[in-house]
């Protein structure tokens with residue numbers, strides 16, 4: 001091949017490559033597109049974004065691994081109220097934002113998201129949304145504790161509204177039919193419900209949320225018959241009747257490890273909340289739990305990744321909707 005032909009070939013490869021990258025970044029036909037989000041969204045606008053998120057999240061979560069559970073839960077709470085639009089991050093001086101609602105008062109880790117965002121702002125100001133930052137932080141936080149990885153298609157815009165009265169999250173006292181409805185209202189199916197409930201493989205709750213279940217289930221000093229009586233006794237030792245603050249592991253013996261052990265726990269009638277135990281009362285969720293128990297969670301990581309991608313695209317804002325906040329705790 002002559003030098004001239006070689007040069008022509010190099011130029012051709014460059015042109016084809018550049019158009020591919022452009023098509024990849026902008027096209028709806030990108031194989032990793034989901035509801036207008038896509039991988040590589042910031043490739044030209046802020047190429048280092050994923051690196052910054054990983055670095056800062058690692059700093060925080062490796063120093064305090066309990067933040068992994070907190071950040072995963074924060075992403076879920078964000079997506080279930082007005083979609084994944086970063087509205088959970090907004091603070092209000094009147095204490096009337098989403099994060100002031102009772103289910104959100106125990107959320108932790110806002111400082112991680114804010115630190116990641118300010119690191120990104122100093123590199124590429126006004127480009128990356130807080131909703132995307134939270135979605136990436138949640139994924140990377142789980143990765144720090146060696147949980148599953150999932151792709152995070154990007155391009156979410158930030159919402160401007162965060163209202164305490166709208167924080168109607170699924171309740172730990174709900175039965176499976178109500179939970180199925182909660183999830184289907186967000187475009188998530190029964191499999192997503194049971195798979196994502198598997199997030200309760202990590203993290204803690206508090207005695208306050210199970211007091212009634214173990215001491216006074218029907219108002220007659222009884223406990224929920226759906227619970228293993230021996231486990232109720234263990235919980236009673238941990239949570240005396242007037243204790244509303246002590247923490248309780250969601251997945252006893254394995255609460256700091258992201259594995260499929262949650263399904264064993266539920267199968268043994270040791271699910272901490274009614275919303276966990278009730279997953280044995282529907283044929284589809286029950287079958288999934290049994291399958292996880294008998295295969296020792298063979299497909300759990302894969303399923304969890306798939307359902308997280310779906311969760312991350314619930315009711316997202318894209319295009320010209322919303323804004324790109326410069327601070328995650330304040331609207332522009």
Ligand code: HEM
Pocket residue numbers: 066068069070072073076106108170171172173179193196197199200202203204205206209250273275
């Ligand atoms: C199915 C409906 C769900 C209900 C009713 C529910 C309810 C709860 C409750 C009541 C707590 C304890 C909070 C506290 O004590 O303050 C909790 C913790 C947690 N939830 Fe859920 N949850 C559900 C689904 C999910 C989903 C879909 C995820 C994530 C994908 C998730 C992730 C977590 C995590 C990681 C924790 C532990 C938080 C920590 O240790 O800081 N939950 N959940």
